[in-house]
Amino acid sequence: MRRTSGRECRDEPAPHDGRRFSPRRTRTEDSVTASFSGGCLCGACRYTAHGEPINVRVCHCRSCQKALGATFNARVLMPRAAVELGGPIGWARSSPELARGFCTLCGSTLFSERAVRGWIGITLASLDEPERFTPTEHIWTSSKPAWLQLADGLPHYPEAPPG
Numbered sequence: 085m086r087r088t089s090g091r092e093c094r095d096e097p098a099p100h101d102g103r104r105f106s107p108r109r110t111r112t113e114d115s116v117t118a119s120f121s122g123g124c125l126c127g128a129c130r131y132t133a134h135g136e137p138i139n140v141r142v143c144h145c146r147s148c149q150k151a152l153g154a155t156f157n158a159r160v161l162m163p164r165a166a167v168e169l170g171g172p173i174g175w176a177r178s179s180p181e182l183a184r185g186f187c188t189l190c191g192s193t194l195f196s197e198r199a200v201r202g203w204i205g206i207t208l209a210s211l212d213e214p215e216r217f218t219p220t221e222h223i224w225t226s227s228k229p230a231w232l233q234l235a236d237g238l239p240h241y242p243e244a245p246p247g
């Protein structure tokens with residue numbers, strides 16, 4: 085612990101002086117809103133995404149269940165061009181159009197890329213701020229186990245969502 089930290093706190097401008105600094109603060113908040121980052125369990129794979137999501141959904145399909153080894157896949161869908169990837173990412177195809185991206189060191193599942201559409205799904209749990217986004221619907225609930233009761237009031241679809 086540095087001794088200077090207490091002094092820095094005390095030297096902060098009083099609330100009525102905050103006006104001078106508000107433009108900078110606003111810009112910082114905007115840039116935070118426009119990008120997010122995350123990575124795998126061991127930290128070797130990292131990503132940064134820019135801009136607004138295409139959608140944020142929970143997928144209950146068997147392919148997601150198997151690929152993640154989890155009951156469902158809560159993911160944020162982004163344009164592929166808006167996401168920078170780094171680290172030892174391995175790719176495994178779960179269907180002709182869909183490739184799953186994972187860390188080859190620790191095995192964390194991070195991505196589901198549909199290159200033909202130019203989309204990439206990012207697992208919400210891998211975000212540095214996992215509560216940054218809230219899903220807006222459940223899809224492929226025909227594969228959902230009976231013990232999982234959805235009580236969040238969100239729309240849910242037995243297969244792919246309409247549209």
Ligand SMILES: [Zn+2]
Pocket residue numbers: 124125126127128129187188189190191192
């Ligand atoms: Zn890893």
Ligand SMILES: [Zn+2]
Pocket residue numbers: 143144145146147148149157224
């Ligand atoms: Zn799925």
